[in-house]
Amino acid sequence: MKKKSPEDGNAPKKKATGKKTPAHPDKEETKAGGDDLEVSRGKSPTEGPPKITGGGIAKLRKPMRTGITKITIENFKGVADKVEIPIRPITLLFGANSAGKSTILQALLYLRELLEGRSPDTDRMMAGGASLDLGGFRDFVHGRLRGNRIRVGVEVRLDDDGLPNVGWDAEDPDDEPIAAELDGVREVSVDVCVEWSNENWKPYITHYQVGLDGEPFAAIRTRPGGESQLDVVNLNHPLVAIDDDGEATLFDELANAFNLNFAISPILDTRNDDVRGDQRLLLGSNATPDFGRGLPEKWAYPPLSDEQRVAATRSFNVLNRAMTGAGNVILSELRKIRYIGPIRRIPERNFQPVRSPGENRWADGSGAWDLLLGERMDLEWFEEEPFADLGLGVVPRYQSYFEVPNRSLLGMIIDRALERGEDDIDKLFPDDISDLDTIVRRSRVQLVREDSDLPMMPCDVGIGVSQALPVAIGAMAPGYRILAVEQPELHIHPAIQCNLGDLLAKQVIKDEGRTMLLETHSEHLILRMLRRIRENTEGTLDDDKPALVPEHLSVLWVEQHGGVVAIKPIPVNPQGDFDEEWPKGFFEERFDEYE
Numbered sequence: 001m002k003k004k005s006p007e008d009g010n011a012p013k014k015k016a017t018g019k020k021t022p023a024h025p026d027k028e029e030t031k032a033g034g035d036d037l038e039v040s041r042g043k044s045p046t047e048g049p050p051k052i053t054g055g056g057i058a059k060l061r062k063p064m065r066t067g068i069t070k071i072t073i074e075n076f077k078g079v080a081d082k083v084e085i086p087i088r089p090i091t092l093l094f095g096a097n098s099a100g101k102s103t104i105l106q107a108l109l110y111l112r113e114l115l116e117g118r119s120p121d122t123d124r125m126m127a128g129g130a131s132l133d134l135g136g137f138r139d140f141v142h143g144r145l146r147g148n149r150i151r152v153g154v155e156v157r158l159d160d161d162g163l164p165n166v167g168w169d170a171e172d173p174d175d176e177p178i179a180a181e182l183d184g185v186r187e188v189s190v191d192v193c194v195e196w197s198n199e200n201w202k203p204y205i206t207h208y209q210v211g212l213d214g215e216p217f218a219a220i221r222t223r224p225g226g227e228s229q230l231d232v233v234n235l236n237h238p239l240v241a242i243d244d245d246g247e248a249t250l251f252d253e254l255a256n257a258f259n260l261n262f263a264i265s266p267i268l269d270t271r272n273d274d275v276r277g278d279q280r281l282l283l284g285s286n287a288t289p290d291f292g293r294g295l296p297e298k299w300a301y302p303p304l305s306d307e308q309r310v311a312a313t314r315s316f317n318v319l320n321r322a323m324t325g326a327g328n329v330i331l332s333e334l335r336k337i338r339y340i341g342p343i344r345r346i347p348e349r350n351f352q353p354v355r356s357p358g359e360n361r362w363a364d365g366s367g368a369w370d371l372l373l374g375e376r377m378d379l380e381w382f383e384e385e386p387f388a389d390l391g392l393g394v395v396p397r398y399q400s401y402f403e404v405p406n407r408s409l410l411g412m413i414i415d416r417a418l419e420r421g422e423d424d425i426d427k428l429f430p431d432d433i434s435d436l437d438t439i440v441r442r443s444r445v446q447l448v449r450e451d452s453d454l455p456m457m458p459c460d461v462g463i464g465v466s467q468a469l470p471v472a473i474g475a476m477a478p479g480y481r482i483l484a485v486e487q488p489e490l491h492i493h494p495a496i497q498c499n500l501g502d503l504l505a506k507q508v509i510k511d512e513g514r515t516m517l518l519e520t521h522s523e524h525l526i527l528r529m530l531r532r533i534r535e536n537t538e539g540t541l542d543d544d545k546p547a548l549v550p551e552h553l554s555v556l557w558v559e560q561h562g563g564v565v566a567i568k569p570i571p572v573n574p575q576g577d578f579d580e581e582w583p584k585g586f587f588e589e590r591f592d593e594y595e
Helices: 101-117 250-258 306-334 366-373 384-390 409-420 463-475 494-509 523-537 586-595
Strands: 067-074 083-086 090-096 150-157 188-198 202-212 215-221 229-235 337-340 392-403 441-448 482-486 515-520 551-561 564-569
Touching: 067 101, 067 188, 067 306, 083 551, 083 564, 090 101, 090 494, 090 523, 101 150, 101 188, 101 306, 101 337, 101 482, 150 306, 188 306, 202 306, 215 482, 306 337, 337 463, 366 441, 366 463, 384 392, 384 463, 384 494, 384 551, 463 482, 463 494, 494 515, 494 523, 523 551
Parallel strands: 090 515, 090 551, 337 482, 482 515
Antiparallel strands: 067 083, 067 150, 150 188, 188 202, 202 215, 215 229, 392 441, 551 564
């Protein structure tokens, strides 16, 4: 029997004989915003999942992109100790069933609930639809132990607009910039902590922590029924540290005005009040800011002098921009997640597209059918060729037509012509038809068989097509920054899985702001992407194929050890291969069957 090459997705590669030594010592590490701010929970440092970095990737051309670059999770579902997950334009999550791959996707959706809805006890989420139900805090806190503190956070690389400035109109030349010291920030992180309150018998948000350019910056803390307050500020942060002339930092002014005991101590592990005396900077009743208005400026007793007020207000403006601006950026990214769940809906024969669908309709694929089958004019993104390249045998075809009322003069002319069997209706139209303004131009997409152009209904095209098309449409249609998909390969042929890999890769090449976050079991998907990296390195890549480089990929292996999720990155090199041996129990099965 002739064996095909591994990049065809139809035959195994040669079995590895041992662990490879990474060939690229100049590793790129993903530095965490707040790496120094560890949460101590009394656990052994040798237990739990390893720390994740983005190292081990050779550099050909680093993709210039913005958006989410890292996710931090602790005590959420199967994740116990803190893990940091590197996110790249194409992030692939592999692992056995129930290993915890979906936890990463769900953590992102949960963080949005915390920032936008301040809902620590959520079950159904804004983008999750009816198919995703977290159950509530007591169901998703690790080990179902109410004493555990959940931590979820993300890191974002900013675009050219930089850090938003609440209260400043950039278009108004008379409006002076607020906190211009932060104009140079290019990377922000936000971590949110949730704990259980035995007093109120419900969870609450305890900490909101911000990092700037890879360094911890400040945190806000609250307790049930109390005022939130500035917890700790990192006075050694490069943006606010003492300059070469020995001038006081901005936050020295704030600290002196309030007699605050700012420190560089672990922000998220601080349990005691970090203030001396009776003066505090109070920030309302919530740990998370009001991202539309900014932090409330509430000065506690005793009142400040005019000089103290000027100094403290200047410092407060910097603090306000940092804390609310970072949250605004991250919330904007989270709002642009398009989540598609593991089982997509097969539209019924009488399926009626929703004219104004909510984002949660994407969870079961309905949002794709709303977009594709509805009578819409906003189909500029639509191209038939990518769907044809998938090889499904069925393609969506764009159609433009006029809707003519039956009782109009034009409608009656057409009806009579059809009754007489006329094949050239244009000849029957009079030069002047008074009701032409009743004609409505519409557009739609019709599924047709490629071999016969025969129109098809979605429920007649086969389950594989019905599962693959929502993923393809979700990737091509505008309106998202992260496409988060569970099992994109569901029910489709291996060759089509490879083609789907090309389609997804083309989208991140076309729009550098897009990210594909894919929870998958498909070796064919990853083999096709590795092939494109290899062809790009060797100069043999066809012009119409995606030019991938190792920096486009983050390949993560997810597994459980004693009920605790561990995440292992698998580095990729320019030769389109892994720099480390693939974990046993996934790609190995095929070799075992050949032996």
